[in-house]
Amino acid sequence: TSQSNTLRQLTRNYDYRYLATDLVRKRMVPIHAYARARTPQEFGPLTRHAGEEFLIVLKGEIELHTDQYAPVRLKQGDSVYIDSTMGHAYLSVGEGDAEMLCVCSGDEPDMEGALLSVLETVEG
Numbered sequence: 001t002s003q004s005n006t007l008r009q010l011t012r013n014y015d016y017r018y019l020a021t022d023l024v025r026k027r028m029v030p031i032h033a034y035a036r037a038r039t040p041q042e043f044g045p046l047t048r049h050a051g052e053e054f055l056i057v058l059k060g061e062i063e064l065h066t067d068q069y070a071p072v073r074l075k076q077g078d079s080v081y082i083d084s085t086m087g088h089a090y091l092s093v094g095e096g097d098a099e100m101l102c103v104c105s106g107d108e109p110d111m112e113g114a115l116l117s118v119l120e121t122v123e124g
Helices: 111-123
Strands: 007-010 014-018 026-035 052-061 061-066 072-075 079-083 089-094 097-103
Touching: 026 052, 026 111, 052 072, 061 097, 072 079, 072 111, 079 089, 089 097, 097 111
Parallel strands: none
Antiparallel strands: 007 014, 014 026, 026 097, 052 079, 052 097, 061 072, 061 089
């Protein structure tokens, strides 16, 4: 994807690159991201938003923390599919920032806008 249809969003816990931003009103939102936080304390309150998400680890190692399950370790090539209304955090636990591809989906007619507004609320 070209840089012209990518939106970078740098937050305390993640470096997000929203992909295919030129497509409007999409219900599936692909995000190329880097997990930066390394501990639950550093991450802060768990994230929650409408919909579901599928994540695959591209590089490094991630630990998924939720408010319903024990933490799960994910290595390069591992994936997870979760209900995004459950509190969740992806922590980088390997060398450097973990790289991942996350696809969020939901019934919102503007899922991308909904995710960005949650980001502003949580991170701002």
